[in-house]
Amino acid sequence: MKIIHTPRHLGHSGHVELNNGQIVPAFEKPERVAMILDAIGARGLGPLVEPTAHGLDPLLAVHDPAYVRFLAQAWELWTAEGRDTPALPSFWRAPGMRFIEPDAIDGKLGHFSFDAGCCIVAGTWDAVQAGADAALTGVDLLSGGERAAFALCRPPGHHAHAGTMGGYCFINNAAVAAQGLRDRGAARVAILDVDYHHGNGTQAIFYERGDVLVCNIHADPMQEFPYFLGYADETGAGAGEGFNANFPLPWGTDYEGWSAALEAACGRVNAFAPDALIVSLGVDTYKHDPISQFRLDSPDYVGIGRRIAALGLPTLFVMEGGYAVEAIGVNVANTLEGFEQ
Ligand code: SP5
Numbered sequence: 124m125k126i127i128h129t130p131r132h133l134g135h136s137g138h139v140e141l142n143n144g145q146i147v148p149a150f151e152k153p154e155r156v157a158m159i160l161d162a163i164g165a166r167g168l169g170p171l172v173e174p175t176a177h178g179l180d181p182l183l184a185v186h187d188p189a190y191v192r193f194l195a196q197a198w199e200l201w202t203a204e205g206r207d208t209p210a211l212p213s214f215w216r217a218p219g220m221r222f223i224e225p226d227a228i229d230g231k232l233g234h235f236s237f238d239a240g241c242c243i244v245a246g247t248w249d250a251v252q253a254g255a256d257a258a259l260t261g262v263d264l265l266s267g268g269e270r271a272a273f274a275l276c277r278p279p280g281h282h283a284h285a286g287t288m289g290g291y292c293f294i295n296n297a298a299v300a301a302q303g304l305r306d307r308g309a310a311r312v313a314i315l316d317v318d319y320h321h322g323n324g325t326q327a328i329f330y331e332r333g334d335v336l337v338c339n340i341h342a343d344p345m346q347e348f349p350y351f352l353g354y355a356d357e358t359g360a361g362a363g364e365g366f367n368a369n370f371p372l373p374w375g376t377d378y379e380g381w382s383a384a385l386e387a388a389c390g391r392v393n394a395f396a397p398d399a400l401i402v403s404l405g406v407d408t409y410k411h412d413p414i415s416q417f418r419l420d421s422p423d424y425v426g427i428g429r430r431i432a433a434l435g436l437p438t439l440f441v442m443e444g445g446y447a448v449e450a451i452g453v454n455v456a457n458t459l460e461g462f463e464q
């Protein structure tokens with residue numbers, strides 16, 4: 124299958140995050156993509172193709188205009204204050220405070236974020252746009268009749284809401300792609316999110332819609348980030364009632380427990396009979412992931428790919444998380460190989 128990649132992700136580098144009460148180098152770093160490319164090359168997967176530019180309209184189809192404007196201007200506004208350090212939010216509103224976009228960049232950073240996981244540097248916005256273009260190029264490939272494609276997006280996207288960044292995510296690439304497929308004529312699109320963390324942004328964007336089914340398999344938010352969304356009783360609302368499915372699992376879950384949830388999620392996808400499938404592919408379910416607590420092993424990803432292939436749907440894989448750099452390439456390549464077997 125075609126792998127959509129551009130080196131423009133390299134602009135999002137040298138950033139930091141707040142972890143265990145300390146500012147540390149970000150876990151979400153450029154080496155992740157280098158390792159995936161190495162493994163893809165070693166297996167003869169591919170070919171690699173460059174994303175084509177799709178502009179801002181497809182982003183604005185799922186994101187708020189004020190948020191996209193903020194992302195485009197943030198670095199300029201931050202450096203205008205005389206700073207050259209990475210821009211990290213550290214002020215947020217509490218319930219009872221006003222939902223307002225301040226003029227000050229520090230206020231804007233808080234207004235448009237839900238954690239200190241999204242750090243902005245000079246090349247962040249260009250990398251983010253390139254990632255969204257990769258997802259949209261995947262949409263083009265599926266619309267053109269390809270059975271599958273892999274958008275090697277970096278930074279990831281599934282934590283980003285319509286107007287909020289968080290969890291290393293700025294633009295929700297999977298949501299942009301799902302809407303892109305709808306706009307290209309797909310009546311129903313399913314999103315299967317297998318990242319270790321709940322895809323809160325994707326869920327929120329489609330929560331009141333019946334045309335996009337969102338299924339999430341993830342660490343129980345009672346124990347794990349993003350904490351405030353991803354519970355089993357979140358089933359959709361309004362026209363979207365019944366079109367959101369969460370499968371929260373406890374810390375320590377191994378492939379036996381995880382694959383049972385995958386089976387249930389695949390049942391939901393099948394029943395929905397979508398025209399296309401988007402897989403939010405995170406491999407932070409891996410047993411040695413530095414920030415995660417599941418116990419999947421590298422060979423398990425072959426089984427994941429094979430089970431997803433058995434759905435028999437045009438499938439766009441969109442890269443999300445995975446922070447065990449030494450194994451991320453093997454785990455992603457195993458998934459894609461399992462799919463193609
Ligand atoms: C796309 C994606 O996978 N984003 C993940 C963002 C996770 N950010 C918060 C993680 C909190 C982890 N706490 C780890 C404690 C390690 N001792």
Ligand code: ZN
Pocket residue numbers: 318319320405407443444445
């Ligand atoms: Zn994750």
